[in-house]
Amino acid sequence: MANKDYGFGGLLCLDMGTEEKANRLMNLLQNCTQFGFMAVSLGYYETLMSCSGSSTSSEMNAEEKALAGISLGW
Numbered sequence: 001m002a003n004k005d006y007g008f009g010g011l012l013c014l015d016m017g018t019e020e021k022a023n024r025l026m027n028l029l030q031n032c033t034q035f036g037f038m039a040v041s042l043g044y045y046e047t048l049m050s051c052s053g054s055s056t057s058s059e060m061n062a063e064e065k066a067l068a069g070i071s072l073g074w
Contacts, residue, residue, distance in 0.1 A: 016073035
């Protein structure tokens with residue numbers, strides 16, 4: 001992602017295996033290390049984290065998520 005007026009950004013995806021593990025990691029990063037914010041929308045200039053398996057992809061059923069390679073911990 002790049003915008004000559006605003007700078008550059010990137011995207012990192014981790015599959016923690018379960019939603020519980022993903023939420024624990026995001027909670028640790030946000031509250032213990034002050035690294036990023038947990039958010040459903042990724043439309044902000046600071047570092048944001050989201051468990052998309054249960055948020056942005058929540059409208060998909062289990063079969064659709066499996067076909068797309070989305071686990072609950074992703």
